Amino acid sequence: MSQEPAWDLYRTFLAVLREGSLSAAARSLGLTQPTVSRHLEALEDAVRLRLFVRSQRGLTPTEAALELEPYADTIASAAAAMLRVASGHGAVVGGTVRISASEVVGVEVLPPILTALRERHPHLTIELVLSNTVEDLLRRDADIAVRMVEPAQDALVAKHVGIIALGFHAHRRYLDRRGMPATLGELVQHDVIGFDRETPAIRAMLKRVRGVDRSAFALRADSDLAQLAMLRAGFGIGVCQVPVAARDPDLVRVLADAFVLNLPTWVVMHEDLRSSPRCHTVFNALVDGLAAHSKAGASSAHREPGTRPEMPPDKPEW
Structure with a gap:
């Protein structure tokens, strides 16, 4: 490599990777399409690698481009941080x-x-x-x-x-329609809102709470906001932050003594x-x-046996 590529070439490279076409990348950067094309050519010349292949779906990144992506992303993050400072x-x-x-x-x-x-x-x-x-x-x-x-x-x-407590909640409309479950076992008779894909964090939570099974969920979504929206719509029973639910008089805590997760x-x-x-x-x-x-x-969250509430000092310690 005879000359180090300019930083703006990496920015253009990332935009093309994320947008999938020259025109979309140009719009996101506020540049013209010919300028984006010249930037890519200049970067390919500098690194002596082919980075994209044209296809019917747009530009497909090569294996070399995918290997370079995390490094270009680091450069972009550092540049953005420098501007913030x-x-x-x-x-x-x-x-x-x-x-x-x-x-x-x-x-x-x-x-x-x-x-x-x-x-x-x-x-x-x-x-x-x-x-x-x-x-x-x-x-x-x-x-x-x-x-x-x-x-x-x-x-x-x-x-x-x-600590932010999580608990089962349901809208009053749903409980008026279907009744209040008395035990975790009765959740199988209800419409439960839950996750779709099981992440490491969710697996760790499931080890602490028995009786919660993805196969029994009536609605599955990986977006917590989507789950909260369905909860507020009265779709069924779902998990919500206790202090968030406490602001809405129509959201009722369900199985407070049987289910609590402290974050x-x-x-x-x-x-x-x-x-x-x-x-x-x-x-x-x-x-x-x-x-x-x-x-x-x-005050409204049930704590697990043997635990005490942790109260932070008034000011952070540096």
């Missing part, structure tokens, strides 16, 4: 902070927290990534993450904010960002807001 320098708390959270936390819990934060700091810009996968903070895919598992990496700053909740960021005013401010706001959320459901 640069945006946060100044006399006021401002700039861009990228937050990763699960679907339910991002839609049901964070909006009022982030709204109040924006009112206090109008120069802050928030990028909210909703995903049930764990974003890689070491690669700077996000600046701050809300996680339901304790982070293991030493390079991360983490604050345990409490320890963490706010996490890379240790290099703890000196950043913008990240420090957002981190503290998430810690306070999520601690209040977990406390809101503590």
Whole structure:
């Protein structure tokens, strides 16, 4: 390789990989199609590899392109993180902070927290990534993450904010129609909402809860938001965060003494960002807001025998 490729070539390469065609990639990047084509040709010349094959379905990546994808993605994440860091320098708390959270936390819990934060700091810009996968903070895919598992990496700053309880719930309309189950065994007589594909996290939960069988679900969906929507529509009985359900008088806790899952909740960021005013401010706001959320459901959540509620300190320890 006689000359190192420019960063914008990798960005174009990723756009073509994700969009599947030159025209779609051009629209996503705000470039013309000939420019995207020239970028690909320049990258192929630089790395001396063929990266795409034209087909009736568009551009098909070669094996070499698929091997290069994670490295190009790392470059793109680093470039985006650099811009976020640069945006946060100044006399006021401002700039861009990228937050990763699960679907339910991002839609049901964070909006009022982030709204109040924006009112206090109008120069802050928030990028909210909703995903049930764990974003890689070491690669700077996000600046701050809300996680339901304790982070293991030493390079991360983490604050345990409490426990969010999960329990079975149903809409009043459904219970009026079908009645209230008295035992877990009676769930087979009801319309149960549950997962479709069994992930490692779900398998770990199933070990703690007996009597929950995918084959008996009347509706299967991997989206937690879809499950919550069906629960609110009165489709059947499903799992919901206790503090989320507590805000809706029409959602009724079902089998509270027989079924409970406690999710320890963490706010996490890379240790290099703890000196950043913008990240420090957002981190503290998430810690306070999520601690209040977990406390809101503590009084109505049944705890497993032998456990005590864990209450986080008022402020994070750095």
